[in-house]
Amino acid sequence: MSKILIRGAKVLGGEPQDVLIDGAVIEAVGSGLSDEGAEVVEAGGKVLLPGLVDLHTHLREPGREDSETVLTGTRAAASGGYTAVFAMANTFPVADTAGVVEQVWRLGREHGYCDVQPIGAVTVGLEGKKLAELGAMHESAAGVTVFSDDGKCVDDAVIMRRALEYVKAFGGVVAQHAQEPRLTEGAQMNEGIVSAELGLGGWPAVAEESIIARDVLLAEHVGSRVHICHLSTAGSVEIVRWAKSRGIDVTAEVTPHHLLLTDELVRTYNPVYKVNPPLRTERDVLALREALADGTIDIVATDHAPHPHEDKDCEWAAAAMGMVGLETALSVVQETMVDTGLLDWAGVADRMSFKPAKIGQARDHGRPVSAGEPANLTLVDTAYRGSVDPAGFASRSRNTPYEGRELPGRVTHTWLRGKATLVDGKLT
Amino acid sequence: MQRHLISAADLTRDDAVLILDTAEEMARVADRPIKKLPTLRGRTVVNLFFEDSTRTRISFEAAEKRLSADVINFSAKGSSVSKGESLKDTAQTLEAMGVDAVVIRHGASGAPYRLATSGWIDAAVINAGDGTHQHPTQALLDAFTARRRLVGRDAGLGQDLSGRRITIVGDVLHSRVARSNVDLLHTLGAEVTLVAPPTLVPVGVETWPCDVSYDLDSTLAKSDAVMMLRVQRERMNAAFFPTEREYSRRYGLDGDRMARMPEHAIVMHPGPMVRGMEITAEVADSDRCTVVEQVANGVSIRMAVLYLLLGGNEPAVAHPSPTTTLASRRFAPTPAFRTTEEK
Ligand SMILES: [Zn+2]
Numbered sequence: 001m002s003k004i005l006i007r008g009a010k011v012l013g014g015e016p017q018d019v020l021i022d023g024a025v026i027e028a029v030g031s032g033l034s035d036e037g038a039e040v041v042e043a044g045g046k047v048l049l050p051g052l053v054d055l056h057t058h059l060r061e062p063g064r065e066d067s068e069t070v071l072t073g074t075r076a077a078a079s080g081g082y083t084a085v086f087a088m089a090n091t092f093p094v095a096d097t098a099g100v101v102e103q104v105w106r107l108g109r110e111h112g113y114c115d116v117q118p119i120g121a122v123t124v125g126l127e128g129k130k131l132a133e134l135g136a137m138h139e140s141a142a143g144v145t146v147f148s149d150d151g152k153c154v155d156d157a158v159i160m161r162r163a164l165e166y167v168k169a170f171g172g173v174v175a176q177h178a179q180e181p182r183l184t185e186g187a188q189m190n191e192g193i194v195s196a197e198l199g200l201g202g203w204p205a206v207a208e209e210s211i212i213a214r215d216v217l218l219a220e221h222v223g224s225r226v227h228i229c230h231l232s233t234a235g236s237v238e239i240v241r242w243a244k245s246r247g248i249d250v251t252a253e254v255t256p257h258h259l260l261l262t263d264e265l266v267r268t269y270n271p272v273y274k275v276n277p278p279l280r281t282e283r284d285v286l287a288l289r290e291a292l293a294d295g296t297i298d299i300v301a302t303d304h305a306p307h308p309h310e311d312k313d314c315e316w317a318a319a320a321m322g323m324v325g326l327e328t329a330l331s332v333v334q335e336t337m338v339d340t341g342l343l344d345w346a347g348v349a350d351r352m353s354f355k356p357a358k359i360g361q362a363r364d365h366g367r368p369v370s371a372g373e374p375a376n377l378t379l380v381d382t383a384y385r386g387s388v389d390p391a392g393f394a395s396r397s398r399n400t401p402y403e404g405r406e407l408p409g410r411v412t413h414t415w416l417r418g419k420a421t422l423v424d425g426k427l428t
Numbered sequence: 429m430q431r432h433l434i435s436a437a438d439l440t441r442d443d444a445v446l447i448l449d450t451a452e453e454m455a456r457v458a459d460r461p462i463k464k465l466p467t468l469r470g471r472t473v474v475n476l477f478f479e480d481s482t483r484t485r486i487s488f489e490a491a492e493k494r495l496s497a498d499v500i501n502f503s504a505k506g507s508s509v510s511k512g513e514s515l516k517d518t519a520q521t522l523e524a525m526g527v528d529a530v531v532i533r534h535g536a537s538g539a540p541y542r543l544a545t546s547g548w549i550d551a552a553v554i555n556a557g558d559g560t561h562q563h564p565t566q567a568l569l570d571a572f573t574a575r576r577r578l579v580g581r582d583a584g585l586g587q588d589l590s591g592r593r594i595t596i597v598g599d600v601l602h603s604r605v606a607r608s609n610v611d612l613l614h615t616l617g618a619e620v621t622l623v624a625p626p627t628l629v630p631v632g633v634e635t636w637p638c639d640v641s642y643d644l645d646s647t648l649a650k651s652d653a654v655m656m657l658r659v660q661r662e663r664m665n666a667a668f669f670p671t672e673r674e675y676s677r678r679y680g681l682d683g684d685r686m687a688r689m690p691e692h693a694i695v696m697h698p699g700p701m702v703r704g705m706e707i708t709a710e711v712a713d714s715d716r717c718t719v720v721e722q723v724a725n726g727v728s729i730r731m732a733v734l735y736l737l738l739g740g741n742e743p744a745v746a747h748p749s750p751t752t753t754l755a756s757r758r759f760a761p762t763p764a765f766r767t768t769e770e771k
Contacts, residue, residue, distance in 0.1 A: 188537075196632030197437075199537040199561030199604060204631070268545075269538030313546075315515050317536035317559070 003027070004418065005035045009043035009379060011369045013345025016045060021375040024417035028371050041413060043379060049349045051083025051376030051414065053356040053365045054326065055175070055253060056150070056229060056301035059085070059116070061107065062100070063092025068306035068396045070107035073326070074114040076304070076395035078421035080326040081378035081411035082114055084357065084365040085304075089121040090151040096121035096132035098140035105142035113421045117362055120144040122163045122174060126152050131163060138170045145361045148175035150229055151276075153211055155181050160215060164224035173251075173359065175227040176215050178236070179277065183207035188317060190263040190278040198266060200316065203278045205233040212236050216243035216250050225249035227359055230303050232258045232277040234287035241296045251359050253301035254288050256325055256332035261285075261401060271312045271319030272401050275305070292351060293342040299356045302329045306397030324395050328388060330380060331407035338382075339408060345382075364417070379413035386410065394427055432544045432553045433733055436564040436612040441588055444616055448572050449585050450732035451725070457494065458728065465731075467739050468497035471528040476518065477556075478504045478534040483699065484556050484566075487723070488531050491730035495739075500527070515539060519548040527551050529738055537561035537604075552737045560602050566698055567608035569729040571616055573722050574653050577694050590617030595647045597623040597679060598657030598706055599668075601630050605698045606657060610638050621647050625679065627668045628659075644679055648688045655696040656681050656706045672705060682708040686716065694718050 004021040011017050011029065018033035019026060054077065060068035068076075070087075077085045087104050089095035095104060101118035108116025120137035124130045126149045137144040147167060154160045154176060163174050184207045189195050191202025212228055216239065219226040228240065231252045243250045257275060262282050265273045273279060291297040305322025312319050333352065337343040343351070357366025367373040387406045390398040414422035421428055433439075439447070457463055473492045475485050485501065492499045504518060515534070522530060529552040532540045537559030544553040557563040575584040578592050594613050600606040600622050613620050620638035622629065633640055641647050648654065659679075661672055669675045676682075681695060689695075695707075695717040703709050711717060 191631050193632040193635045196630035196636070197607070199559050199607060202631060269541045313516060315534065315536040315539040315542050317538075318515075 002418070003038035004041060004415070004420075005033060005038040006041045006043050006048060006377075006379065007035070009046055009048035010345070011048045012349050013047050016043070019048060019369065019377070021415065021418045024375055026369065026371055026373050026375050029369060041379070046412065047345050047380045047382050048369060049081070049345065049378045049380060050353040050366055050369055051378050051416065052081045052330065052352045053360070053362055054082050054085040054302050054304065054329070055146070055299060055356040055360050057085040057087055057304045057326065058090065058306065058322070059087045059104070060091065060306055062103065067308050070104060070116060071111045071113075072394060072396040073304070073306070074108060074111055074116060075427050076324070076326040076393065077114040078414045078416070078427060079394045079411065080328070081330050081380065081414055082326060083376040083378070083414065083416045084115040084117060084362045085326070086117045086119050086146055086360050088150045089119050089148060090126055094121050094125050095119065096124050096126070098133065098136045098142075101137050101142040101144050102140050112416070112419070113427070114416060115362070115365065117146075117360060118142045118144055119146045119148050119150070119175065122147045122149045122154050123159060128152060128154055128156055128159060131159070131166065134163070134167055134172065135170065138172060145170070145172045146175055146227070147172055148177065148229065150175065150177040153177050153179040153181060155211070157214060157218070161218050161222060164219055164226060165222045168224055171361070173225050173227050175229050176211065177229045178208045178211035178215070180207040180211050183210075187278070189266045189274070190280050192263065192281060194263045194266055198269070200266070205235050205280070208233055208277055209235040209239055212239050216240070216248050219250060220246065220248045225251070228252040230255050230258065230277055230301065231288070231297060232280050232284065234284045237287045237291040237296055241291070244296065251298040252296070253299045254292055254297045255303045256300060256329045257323055257401060258288055259285060259292070259336040260332050265401070269316045271314065271316050272323070272399055272403070274316060274319050274321050275323050276321040289336055289340070289342055292337060293347070298351070299359065300329065300333055300352050301356065302326050306395055307399045308397060312399050322399070324393065324397050324400050327393050327395060328400060328402050328407065330411060331409045332402070334382060334409040335407055375415050375418035377415045378411055381410045381412050382408065384408065384410040431737060433564050433737065434541050434544055434553065434555045435562045436567040436608040439564070439612065439615060441615050441617070444568070444571065444612060445586060445588055447568055447729065447732050447736060448575060450736060451568075451572050451728040452581065452585060454731040454735070455725070455728040458724070463494050464496055465494060466496050467735055468492070468495040470498070471738055472498045472500065472526065473529045473531060473734065474500045474502055474522055474527045476502045476504065476522070476530050476532045478515070478532070478539070479557070481533055481557065483723070484533060487726040488556060488730050490727045491734055494727070495731055495734055497734070515543065516546070516548050519543055522551065523549045529554060529734065531556045533557045535559055554733060554737065557604055559604065561604050561607065563604040563608045564612070565726070565730055565733060566605050567612040568733070569722055569726040570609055570655065570696060570698070571612055572725045572729055573696060573718050574694070576725075577718060578652055578692070588616040589613060592618045592652045593621070593650055594618050594653045594655065595621045595623055595651040596655045596657065597644060597681070599628045599659045599663065600624045600633070600657070601628045603657050609655065610636050614638065621651070623647055623679065625669055625675075628663070644685065645688070648685055649690065651689055651693055653694045653696055654681065654689060657698070658700065658702055659706045661702070661705065676705060680706050680708065681711050683710045686711050686714065696722065699723070
């Protein structure tokens with residue numbers, strides 16, 4: 001069994017300590033730990049976090065291997081400090097059967113960069129008409145517990161109600177992409193001052209908020225829990241806050257890009273800013289940060305959505321929606337939440353590891369950094385500042401909105417069950 | 429140096445007045461037996477139309493030919509444009525052919541801006557209408573028409589539209605003409621009022637430099653010009669209004685309403701008109717309706733724009749120019765108007 005001694009790491013941002021890994025497990029945490037027989041990593045005051053967990057990743061395999069594969073996506077995840085990602089079901093074929101989810105799960109295991117937990121589709125073919133075999137996906141080797149038609153909204157209230165009820169039998173959760181389809185026909189960007197000027201079809205906040213309002217009430221009525229994907233508006237925050245105050249079992253995520261970017265960027269007509277839900281206003285951004293800080297929003301999830309160059313190198317209306325995010329998420333969270341004083345590193349560990357693992361029931365992930373726990377760890381150089389260079393991405397796609405933008409923080413090491421997947425910023 | 433015309437919002441008051449004055453000079457050319465100027469001899473202009481618009485294309489083509497440019501018409505409609513790639517591919521093809529200017533009409537808002545700023549092409553880009561975004565030469569020709577009628581052909585030279593009250597009626601939501609006109613008319617000092625049913629006014633209109641009214645009748649008496657926008661009948665199928673009849677009754681311009689406008693006030697329309705919908709035949713065919721003039725003025729305006737963007741340093745016409753700075757003037761750079769690779 002190989003031993004690794006991480007020396008002088010600020011565990012969750014606290015006082016520097018040593019962390020000794022033995023095999024797949026953390027053996028000890030303390031000061032002045034012996035380095036006998038251990039490979040030493042000098043942390044030099046870097047911050048040590050539990051391996052990050054992303055509840056919302058698009059790995060694109062099977063079907064769109066030109067934009068990402070399980071291999072390239074999990075390498076990108078390891079680069080960004082992640083040890084587990086939940087892979088969305090909108091692949092080709094759709095992950096709506098035990099066969100597809102097992103395939104994705106197995107690919108993740110084989111490559112070994114990051115655990116891949118497939119998310120199962122709620123409805124057959126993401127069509128919103130007929131429940132997929134949720135039980136069979138749960139019982140498969142992949143052990144699916146999170147179900148989502150992400151990319152599409154489960155807009156039929158009866159189907160949503162049934163799904164919320166049905167997954168209770170095995171403790172599953174439905175993750176809703178909240179987008180009322182009729183209100184967003186032809187939608188190209190946030191509906192407001194900028195869309196009015198640019199003449200781009202509007203995606204109104206109410207199309208998200210009305211679905212969230214409906215779904216928290218449905219969850220209350222049938223006594224289920226519900227998870228809201230990529231919450232993007234100040235109004236959505238108010239609804240989730242109200243639902244939580246009422247005791248409704250709702251959790252919510254926010255993406256890094258919705259914490260930083262606004263619809264003003266669309267004035268460039270550069271499709272790199274085209275994403276669904278769309279970039280909103282400054283007021284929304286500030287409300288989302290506040291909500292993540294006070295716990296109304298539980299977690300950060302990337303909605304990592306790789307697209308090939310040609311799908312973004314065109315006019316706005318023809319471009320695909322989505323941005324890659326795994327390799328920049330922690331930096332954006334540091335910029336928007338830590339460096340602004342809204343969240344400390346323990347808070348970041350909570351929002352990017354503990355809570356997402358809990359919502360998705362990834363039992364070996366999101367654990368405390370203490371003796372006896374699985375050695376899923378991430379070491380972050382928080383003093384670093386540098387501009388984002390997509391050429392260095394491990395992802396197969398480069399559709400980042402941060403190209404050339406200076407951001408703080410850099411993940412230097414990632415360990416998955418004691419095995420280094422990233423060393424000094426380089427994938428193993 | 430400024431090389432593109434993407435949005436009416438990019439024009440300063442002086443830019444716009446210069447274009448209108450130059451267009452008056454161009455209009456004089458149209459009155460001569462030989463309507464051609466040698467200004468753009470040896471320059472190539474492509475009319476790149478991804479959307480059908482014979483009227484606009486012909487107007488640009490006439491302007492280009494009167495300036496002696498070599499003209500290529502490229503209609504991309506019906507080809508595989510849905511993928512979007514073809515805008516870039518087409519641009520690069522044109523670049524390889526060494527064109528000097530691209531007049532682009534595209535169904536997607538922002539396509540001309542992308543063309544001008546993505547490094548795909550080096551030519552000057554002139555927006556001939558993009559999605560529901562902008563149609564700057566339409567706004568310019570409308571302003572030109574209004575200035576001629578309300579200020580005067582010669583008296584208007586060097587003048588803007590300060591204090592003129594212009595009412596724009598119809599489907600503002602889907603209209604690039606409305607957006608361009610609000611921007612330009614405001615820049616020229618006019619007071620603009622938009623009139624439409626609330627369903628056809630965009631959310632976010634509150635920051636536009638204009639007033640908004642839902643009541644046509646209350647605006648007629650205080651309008652120097654009423655500009656009617658085309659309203660597509662299909663809009664009623666998406667519940668923007670109940671029926672054609674109700675739309676006409678509330679927002680259509682008929683003889684009774686025209687009679688309530690001030691005596692000097694004009695009726696404008698960018699065409700094509702939907703008679704019986706937004707405008708009755710009686711109004712469309714009256715002396716106060718400038719729709720035919722607008723078409724003629726469109727050629728002068730487009731000549732002026734092409735000349736100012738491409739014309740180099742020769743005077744536009746042989747006789748002494750009323751705007752002596754014309755030859756050396758360029759549009760002032762503004763952020764949205766700047767290209768990535770300026771030369
Ligand atoms: Zn989604």
